[in-house]
Amino acid sequence: MMILIVDDKSENLIALSKTLESRGFQIDTAISGEEALKKVLKHPYDLIILDVQMPGMDGFEVAEAIGGYSKTADIPIIFLSAVNVSKEFITKGYASGGRDYLVKPFDTDILVLKIKTFIKLNQVQQSLQTEIEQRKLAESKKDEFISIASHELNTPLTSVKGYLQLAENSLGKQRLDQTKIFLERSKKQVDKLNHLVADLLDTTKIASGKIKFNYQHFELEPFMQNAIESIRHSYPGKQITTTGVSLSGISLLGDENRLEQVMLNYLSNAIKYAPDSNEVTVDVQLLPDKHLQVSVIDQGIGISHERQLQLFEKFYRVEENANRFQGLGMGLYICAEIIKRHQGTYGVQSETGKGSTFYFKIPINPVMADLN
Known part of the structure; x- marks a missing residue:
């Protein structure tokens, strides 16, 4: 706990x-109100003990100035005074932003108790404020997601109709x-709708801890071939190369269906x-630590560094691309949860305009007890 003591008399400070x-x-000290303000703006303090009567700026003026800055407004201030002890000055002390007003001489034990109490109360206040702000982010994201989900679900429904x-x-x-063509197009839109609903259900299950995994041994080669062939069937004009x-x-050992997802x-x-x-590369490596590393490399638009840290968050969609590309912003979040349940890690390496590499790494034979 760092406390700033402000007094124009050095003997009092010592x-x-x-x-x-x-x-x-x-403890840190300041010999004047002006010095105190400079220090408060440069260093974080948990509490300020402020003498009232000082040349230049008095304690009340210092307190008002501290309260005027957003970064220092919440620092608790205790006034100390041996001269200005009347009700008028005590009232002015509280009005200028002080939490307490002690008259010299004072009991040291009481001062220490007040210091600890005010610091703890301030920490609780800051914690509550942080929680409130986080909930307001969460509420904003939820509202935005509802809007996105309504639009994304309505689009294929309208097309099917x-x-x-x-x-x-x-x-x-x-x-x-022509009838056959229109029915085929309807089927594609229904498949898209089914995928969106499946993502919604998976996200709900993850949030409630009810998503199920079926861990079994399976062969890697047909697993990889099936996933790539499925994409080739959906995007026949694209070239997928394996290295x-x-x-x-x-x-x-893992959940084959979830990893295929x-x-x-x-x-x-x-x-x-x-x-x-038209080119996508899938690179597969078996690492010395008996982990499988899979990287999917594209030559696309790329992702800025500041956006990369948020890609695997729930409901996140890169803002500048939100209107250009469809989706609920849940796919990578679900992927992250699946990889974590396989004791794995995941990430992205990218540069704007130079493509992206999305990867994950999972153990070949994880400890079963750690999977659940």
Whole structure:
């Protein structure tokens, strides 16, 4: 706890400093109001003990100035005075922002008790203020998410309705080829809707701790091939290249379906955020510490460093791309939770305009007791 003592008499500063230092407090001093203001703006203090009668700026003026700065307004101030002891001055002390007004001579034990009480109360106040601010962020994100979710869910629903109407008209005119095209387009929109709803359900399960994992041994090579082929089927014009070690004959203990969910999300993001590129690379490495590392590399728009730290947060969407690319902003959050449940790590390496590399690393044979 750092306390600033302000008094124009050096003997008072020395005496009170020694007394409080003997009680375990860290002490700084100022010989005038002007010096006190300079120090308060440069250093964080937990409490200020302020003499009232000083040449130049008196204690009341110093307190009012401290209260006028947002970064110092909440520092508790205790006034000390041997001269100005009337009710008028005590009232002025509280009005200028003081938490207490002690008259010299004072009981040292009472001063120490007041110091500890005011510092603790201030810490509680700051903690509550931080919690309130965090909740206001949380509420803002929730409101924004509801708006995004309504839009993202409504878009495929509207498309399905329109395509089915077109299919119905084509069928009535015996235009079966057109009917088939419209039904196929409807199916794609239903698949998109299903994916959005699945993300919503997964996020809800993660928040409530009810998401289930089925850990079993499975072969890595067919797992990787199935994920890549699924993306190739959905994006036939894209080229997905694999590099790294051969996975033939290697098995992994984990939830195959959940890890495939991670792969599909990484791959689909790599394609979505690289609209002007047809190439995506999947690099697979077996590390010396018996971990599997998978990296998905694109040649897309890239991500600024300040945005990278937020990508795996719930509901986060890069603002400048929010209107350009669809999504609820939950995919990478779900991926992060899946990887963490496999005792793994995840991350991104990227530079604006130069593509991105999303990766995860998980143990080949984790300890089962640590997975649950």
